[in-house]
Amino acid sequence: MEGLAAEASEPRYQPRRAWTITALLFVFFLINWGDKAVLGLTAAPMMRELDLSPAQYGLAASAIYFLFSISGAFGGFLANRIKTKWLMAAMAVIWSLTQLPMLFSAGFAVLVACRVVLGAAEGPAAPVALHGLMKWFPDTKRNMPNSVFLVGASIGVVVAAPGLAWVTATFGWRWAFGAMGIVGLVWVVLWWIFGAEGPYTGTQPSRSPQEGKAVEGGTRVPYRRIFTSGTWLGATIGAFAVYWGIAIAVTWLPVYLEAELGYSTLAAGNAVALTALVGAGALFGQGLLAQVLMARGVSSRWARGGVGGGAAILAALVLLASLQVGGGWHLVLLAVGLQLGVAITAAGPPSIGEIVPVAQRGGALGMHMALQTFAGILAPYVTGRIVSAAADPLTGFYTAFSVAAGIMLVGGAIAVLLMRPQRDAARLGIRLPTPTAVPEQRHP
Template sequence: MLSSTKRCAALAADTASAHPTHARETAQGRRWVIVASLFLFMMINFADKAVLGLVAIPLMHDMQLTHGQFGLVGSAFFVLFSISGIAVGLIADRVNMKWLLAALALIWAVAQLPLAWPTSFAVLLLCRVLLGAGEGPASPLALHVVYTWFDDRERNLPTAIVQQGATAGVIIAGPLLTYISQQWHWHATFLTLGAVGIGWTVLWLCLGKTGNRQHNASPAFAVEVAAPRAVSLRCRRMLSDRTVIGVMLQCFVGYAVVAIGFTWVPAYFRLGLGFAATQAGWLFALQVAAQIPLGIALAMVSHRMLKRGVPSKVARGKLISTACVVSGVAYCSLLFGAPPFVQVALMGLASALAIQTFTFGPMLVAEVAPAARRGALLAITNSIVTTAGLIGPVAMGKLLGAAGDARGYEIGFAVTGTLLLIVGAAGFALIDPQRSKRRMESIPA
C-alpha cells in the first residue's frame, strides 16, 4: 500500500500528465518567481557591498582611520572572495543549489551583525573578510540557477533582471542607509542589513528550486574522480579559450569599477565635489539608477539581434566591447574638469556601461561552456575577475594619500577609463562564441 507521500506524488504525476498545458503554465510561472527571488538576492548582495562606502566618513571619524586603513578595509572584502568563489564553484554542479544559496545569505547576515555595535578595527576587517567569502560565489551561482530554467536564446531578459538586482540594491541602499545612519547611527545600517539577510534566507527556503535545463553529470563526476588530470586539462583548456579570456579581461576592469565605486565614490561626492551627506547618498543612488534602463535596453537590443539571426559574436561580444570603449572615454573625460553635476552624470554613464560586463560576460561564458561544467566555469571565471576588488580600493587609497582628495580621485578614474579602452579593444579581437563553442565541444568529457 502506498504511503501518503507516494500517493501525493502519484496524484501529482497523474494530474501533470492529464493536464500538460497546466503543468507548463505552472513551470513558466515558477521560473519567474525564481527570477524575482534571485533579483532580491542580488539586491541584498550589493547593498551589503555598498554600505561601507555610504558610512565611510562617520566610520573613519569614529574609528580614527586613515585613507590607507579604510582602503585596506575595502580590499579586505576580497581576500577570500575569489578563493571562496572557486571552491564553491567546483562543487556547484553536484550540490543542492537551494541550500547552498541559503547558506550564503546566512553568512552575509552573520558578517553584518557584529558591526551593529561599537567594535575594533580588527573585527571590522574580519567581518568584511567573512562577508567577501560569503558573497564570492553569489552572482555566478544565482545565474547558474536562472540558466537551469531558461534556454540559451531566452536568457537575456532574466539575466538582465537578476543582474539589475545589484543596481536596485545600491539605489535603495544609497538614500535608505544614509537616512538610517543620519537618524540613528552608522552601526544601525549593519543591523538592518543583517536582519534583511535572515529574512531572505527564510523566503528562499520556502520558494527556491532549480529547473531542469541542465545535464547533471553523474558520468562526468565518475570521470573526475577517476581521472583528476583529465579534469585539470579540461579546466585549463576552457580557461585558455579566447572568448573566455576576452570576457575575463572586460569583467576584471568592470569589477574594479564596482569595487572602487562602493568604497570611494560616496566619499568623492562629499569631499571631492562638495555635496552634503544626504545629497551624496541620493546622487550615488541616482547615478547607479542609470544602470537599470541602460542595462535592460542593451539586453533587449541584443535579444532582438539574436532573434534576427545576428551571431552572438556581434549581438553580445561587439555590443559589450563598444560599451567598454564608451565607458572608458567618459571616465577619462573627468580629467578635463567640469561642474560637479556634470562630473556625476559622466560617472553615472561610465559606471552604468562598465557594469554591463557582468550581464553579457556570464551569458557568453554560459553559451560556450559544456552544460555539465557551466556552474563551475561561471564561478571560476567570476572568482578570477573579482580579484580586481583586492587591487582597486587600496590603490585608490594610496593615490589619494599621495595626490590629495579631488585630483587623486580624478586620476584614479582616468586610469580605470584607460583600462576600459584597452579591454574594449581586446573584446573586439577575442570574443567569438561560435568558434569557442566548437572548440569546447572538442574537449573530451
C-alpha cells in the first residue's frame, strides 16, 4: 500500500494532453504577436490618415511597452498564486477589447491609450504561459514545447502579415485591428473549454539520486540570489539584446520596406511574413538541438546557453553584413540578422527553470520577461528618433540597424559566458526534481 501511495503521489506525464495544451498556448502566443504586429502592418496607411510624423509613430509603437514590463513582472508573481487558466483567459479578453475602438474614428490619442492598455494585458503573457506549460513536462522534455510555444510569435507574424495586409487593402486599416479582436475572443472560448493546470507542480521529491536535493513546492530561495545568478543575468541580458532587434522588425521593418525600398502594403506584409519564418526556424532549431544535445549528455550550459547566445552573436554579424549589400541579398540578410537571435529567448526560460523552485518560477520568469521586453519600450522610440534626426531616412535606418547589431553582439557574448544552470543550481543549494513518468495503465 505504501508503494502504491508513493507512486500515486508522483506526477503523471500525459503526452497527448500536454501537447494539446502546447497547441492552445501556441495559438495564444500567435494572437499575442498578431496584436503587436498589427500596428506595424498598418503603419503606412495609418500614418497617412492620421498625419503622424516618424517620431509620433515611434511613440505609438513604444506605447504598448509603457506598462508591459511592469505588468509582466507583476503577472509572473501573481502566477505563483493564481491558476494560469484564469490569468490567461482574463488577459486574452482584455487584448481583444482594446483592438475594437480602432474600428471607429479613433485618433492618435485613443491609439496610444489602447496600446498602453494592450501592453499592460500582454506583459504577463509569456511568463504566465511558460510557467503553466512547464507544469505539463519534466525538465528534460521542456526544450521543444518551450520552443513550439515561442514559435507562435514568429508564426503569428507569418499568418498575420499577409492576412492583415489583405484586410487593410480590402477593408481599410481599421478593420485589421477589428479582426484581431474577434480572433482573440474566439480563442478565449476554446481555452475555457480545454485549458487546465498540469501535474508537475514541484511538490514531488525526486527518486533519482543524481537529481540531488529535492525541492518542494513550498521551499524558497531568496530572489536576490536568483536575480544575481549568472544564468538569470545571462539569459535576461541576452534576451534583452535580441528583443531590441525583434521590436524593430515588428514596428519599423514594414515602414522601411514601403517608404525606402518601395514595397506596396501587401508586398511589405508578405516580406515581413517571410522574415518571421527565420525566427520560427531559429526557435525550432534551438529546441531540437538542445533536446538532442542534452539527451547525449551535453550540459545545459552549452545545449541552452551556448546555442542561444551563439545564435545572437551570429545574428549580429549577419545584420552588419546586410548593410554592405543591396538588392535581394540585403533583405535576406536583414531578415536573418533581425530574427536569428530569437533562439536565446527559447533557451532562457528552461535554463531559469533549472535553478528556481516551481513555487517561485512564475516570479523569476516574470522579471526575466519584464526586463527582456523593456527593449520594446526603447527600440521603437530610439529608432524613430534616429530616423528623424538623420540627414535622410535611409541613413537613419542604417544607423538604427547598426546600433541593434552592436547590442545583440554584446548581449549574446554575455549570455554564452554567464549561463551555467547546473553550476548556479548547485550554488543555490537546490535541484529541481525530474520525476520519471508512470506507466499509462493504472494499478488495481
